[in-house]
Structure formats: C-alpha cells, structure tokens
Amino acid sequence: MENLEKTEYLNTLYSFYSELLTDKQQAYYTNYYHMDLTLQEIADIFDVSRNAVHTQLKNVEQILNNFEAKLKLVETSQKRSKLLDQLESTKDLKYIDELRKLDE
Secondary structure (H helix, E strand, O other), X not given: OOHHHHHHHHHHHHHHHHHHOOHHHHHHHHHHHHOOOOHHHHHHHHOOOHHHHXXXXXXXXXXXXXXXXXXXXXXXXXXXXXXXHHHHHHXXXXXXXXXXXXXX
C-alpha cells in the first residue's frame, strides 16, 4: 500500500474508531496526520523523544487495524455504500435484501 493510500485508509479508520483511543493517542495522531506536524515538532509539544512519538503512532496504527479486524465497521460501511449506489443506479430491489443482511 502506498503512503497516500495508507494515510487515507488510516484516516478512515480513525474517523470510525478515534473515540476508542486515549487522549494522548488522539493528540499524536491528529497532530501528525491532520495538522501535518513532524515527529520532532510533536515531541517538542509533549516534551518526549521523537522516537516516543514514532512508537506511539505505530501503536495507534496497529490499534486502529485491530479494531477494524474485529469490528469491521469500515468494511460494512463500504459494502453498504456500494449496495446503495447499485440500488440507486439499477432500482433493483435485491440490493435491499443484501443491505438488510448486513444489519443482521
């Protein structure tokens, strides 16, 4: 996965699971991925080492991936969106049944 794709995927995961992270994890993630601060800038803000920030961001990445592996909220949302698009374009009612199955 390329960097841009990886970042987009992580941001999607973060939008679903951010509330399950600690305040510190949220702050590091937001500063790095949303505010575009460097590891050193974040380290200076929190008075920790650059390596500590790097380690924390890697942990957050792993945590987000673990949440998705177990809960599959992003996967289900993407399936639902795809089915809704197909339903809108084809007006085929079989997609309604498939949407209902996702909710079971």
